[in-house]
Amino acid sequence: MxxxxxxxxxxxxxxxxxxxxxxxxxxxxxxxxxxxxxxxxxxxxxxxxxxxxxxxxxxxxxxxxxxxxxxxxxxxxxLTLRVEPAVMGGGTLAFYMLMGYVKGTRYVMHSFLNDGLSKAQALEMIAIAFVHAGPRGMETIAEAMQDLDFPETPATPARFPAGWAPDLDAFRSGLDFSTVDLTPDEKSKLYDWYLRTIGEIPPYVRFMAQHRPSLIKTHRARFENMLYHLPKQCWPTAMLYYHVMSRVAEGIRENVLLCKAWGVSKSDTLDVIGNALVYGQMEGATMVQNEAGDIFDGWAE
Known part of the structure; x- marks a missing residue:
């Protein structure tokens, strides 16, 4: 045969x-x-x-x-499970952590273990989720992680789509994180990073740079110093997943643009959205259309 x-x-x-x-x-x-x-x-x-x-x-x-x-x-x-297993779950993890869903948080982490994430990679997945889940979510993690250990070096490493790889330099904007003050020159560098990377500056970046510059700078300090072991593409896919799942429209466009800029395929990006619609449902797709429909319309595979 x-x-x-x-x-x-x-x-x-x-x-x-x-x-x-x-x-x-x-x-x-x-x-x-x-x-x-x-x-x-x-x-x-x-x-x-x-x-x-x-x-x-x-x-x-x-x-x-x-x-x-x-x-x-x-x-x-x-029908949404086409992408590699290790890609899925980052957004679910934040959602479950924030909801206090201990069992769900544990099974997502257990699935990461089965998928071959190393301990360092798994901790970075938690760090991504921590951005939205906060202290409440970390209480969920502390309970869910009891007796669940990740190997330093898995026997079978996690699979990621072709072209996915760690790239810390891609996150770097040139800000000096030894101080919390955002200088005019650093503001220009920050704006340039967004224009260079995704072609536009998200509204929250302009607002915070103008009115609370220390907060956008300390946010960037987390963003630029988090993924040493995971592929850079894990950030926008996890964030996109979370925003669709939790129906937060404002986070969709930036992360679709980051997916496109950092080599996530159109199909994989749509599958991340589709999987997130398990909770976001069809109404969530209206947000995607409103926020990023034009990106997908002009996106050739």
Whole structure:
């Protein structure tokens, strides 16, 4: 039998690809939404125990109550999972941390472990999430991380899309972080970084540089000194994911532009958005259209 080349979707989802005739995902045959066999139910429950380290009682509840709802939900979710596993989850982590969802935070971290993130990379994922999750989110992490250790050097390192790599220099704007004061020259350098990188200056940057310059500078100090081990592309994809998921329109445009500028493909960027719509839902896509529709319209693969 001739070997069939896997699509990108199949590579990261166990062969699942409805267009190629394979409708089985996480143990469920999604081509038969009104039917559920005992073997499917067992496989579905077992999948979450393996990948996430815990059963998903809320999803399992539908197995007994109305499996059609569960299957149609999983088909909707599964069609967004084309990008490499390690790309997904950064925005979810911040969302779950902020909500105090300990179990969800733990299974995201457990999934990172399965995906091959090193301890240094995992800590940087938490650092990205900490930007929005704050102290409340870190309380969630402190509880969720109990007895969950990340290896310094995983046996199988995490996969990232082609071209993704650490690049701390890409973040650097030339600001002097030995002082919190933003000089006129540094303000010019900051504006130049945005114009050079994404082609425009976000409104919050102009506002803060004018009225609270020390805050934009200390924000940049975090931004420019965070990702030593993760690919630079993890920042805009995680931020875009979080903003769509939490329906914060103002964070969408900048991070779509950063994705494009830093080599995230159009397809991967759209898949990040699609996955975030599991919580943001279709209404969230209206925000994306309003904030960044013009970017996607003019974006060739």
């Amino acid at each position: 001739a070997q069939i080349e896997l699509t990108e979707l199949q590579k990261v989802s166990g062969g699942f690809d409805p267009r190629s005739g394979n409708w089985v995902h996480r143990g469920l045959d999604l081509s038969k939404p009104t039917e559920l066999t005992p073997a499917e139910a067992e496989a579905f429950i077992g999948h979450y125990g393996t990948q996430f380290g815990t059963k998903m009682g809320g999803l399992d509840w539908w197995i007994d109550q109305n499996p059609e709802v569960l299957k149609r939900y999983r088909l909707y979710c599964s």
